Amino acid sequence: MILDKFSLNGKAALVTGASRGLGHQIAVALAEAGADVACHSRENGGASAAIGTITNLGRKAISVVGDMADHNVPQKVADTVLEGFGKIDILVNNAGMIRRSPAVKYTEEDWSAVIDVNLSSVFRLCQAVGREMISQGHGKIVNIASLLSFQGGITVPAYTASKSGVAGLTKALANEWAKHNVNVNAIAPGYIETDNTSTLRADETRNRQIIERIPAGRWGNAHDLSGAVVFLSSPASDYVQGHIMVVDGGWMAR
Secondary structure: OHHHHHOOOOOEEEEOOOOOHHHHHHHHHHHHOOOEEEEEEOOOOOOHHHHHHHHHOOOOEEEEEOOOOOOOHHHHHHHHHHHHHOOOOEEEEOOOOOOOOOHHHOOHHHHHHHHHHHHHHHHHHHHHHHHHHHHHOOEEEEEEOOHHHOOOOOOOHHHHHHHHHHHHHHHHHHHHHHHHOEEEEEEEEOOEOOHHHHHHHHOHHHHHHHHHHOOOOOOEOHHHHHHHHHHHHOHHHOOOOOOEEEEOOOHHHO
């Protein structure tokens, strides 16, 4: 039955940045589809809400803590999840940050911080988890890209560079790992109601301009990504490789 291909029963997943927003909802969606989920957050207790919800669904949930800007954390996160679950079938790289400033004033500190968290940590965690997936002969990696994987944006040079890099990295890893039955894909969310977009939504003019361009006529919310992430994490997407799935209410089609 086709719906069976969307089941994640018996799967072990790791979601980074699961404390709130997209990461929280992604972790819960994977659990609703049947997976046990390791929820990463930067600080102790950060993912407690997601863990509580997942546990109430009857799934196993564990907390994993670490600052992804630290070069050593991705491997430690992978090791902790492997110790807790014994395997990692699904990895969702969602942790990210944004810092806004005109390019001519953008500081080296802001540039390095954003690139480290949004791109370098994604590579390091993909590398650590990818080794295990290749060894076990299967796996699903879903990276969270952005509309700025395709567009330039304004006053977010590091964020744009990092998310363009995530799209390219996704394709590069898919090229290498598809033969090992490891699927590497990405989701590019459109304008979603999260902490990262609070500045835009608070600007009355910019908020109106954004909604006017979105064919769906509204900002997206975290729930709008649930179906896409379950699909890319499930057997239903076994022949999908290196794809950047846009979930944007039609923004890119306008």
